[in-house]
């Protein structure tokens with residue numbers, strides 16, 4: 544098993560100083576869409592997809608609010624499809640896509656891999672395909688209108704390092720689990736991947752967006768964004784606390800990172 548850490552979408556929201564707590568008041572902050580491409584014996588597995596080709600070519604599908612607040616770079620070179628092509632893969636090599644949740648900046652790339660099975664928490668799929676009016680800015684119908692191959696997850700009462708009711712994934716031999724971390728969205732989950740070394744990688748999606756949030760030390764503006772984007776912020780904060788405990792107690796067995804923190808992505812890409 545070989546794991547690649549990809550950035551499938553850069554956002555440049557205004558005011559680096561406000562959002563990052565350092566740097567310039569005039570320059571923009573930088574956020575990424577940290578995705579994984581996992582090479583296995585049975586093909587490729589993607590964890591999250593960032594923005595896809597259609598998002599880059601037809602950005603109006605993303606909605607005006609998202610574009611004006613997050614200011615995505617929208618470059619074809621950042622799509623998973625382009626990056627995998629550069630690595631010598633074909634779109635049909637991607638057999639499975641696992642999504643932490645279905646917000647537009649995570650599910651945008653799924654239509655670039657129409658043959659792949661899409662795995663996500665059933666609560667999340669339900670919320671995205673029949674969105675409440677309040678959720679229509681975050682779930683974009685255009686991203687799902689190609690008849691995606693949704694795969695039902697296997698719900699269990701098993702736990703993983705104390706996180707209950709994990710979902711297992713049909714047709715995936717590797718130890719990859721969907722771990723409920725609800726709150727950012729209704730069916731938001733983390734994805735735990737057991738590496739060949741035995742150490743787990745835990746992609747926690749948008750549980751937080753700045754690693755300092757785990758310790759209550761993110762800039763106030765960033766904390767405000769994390770709070771406002773959550774459908775159930777109390778629930779989200781409960782999971783933030785548990786992930787912090789996981790790092791404190793099992794940091795030698797599990798590595799945690801989120802979707803949008805550039806410094807976490809740099810750590811893996813520089814390694």
Ligand SMILES: [Zn+2]
Nearest residue numbers: 646648749802
């Ligand atoms: Zn996100």
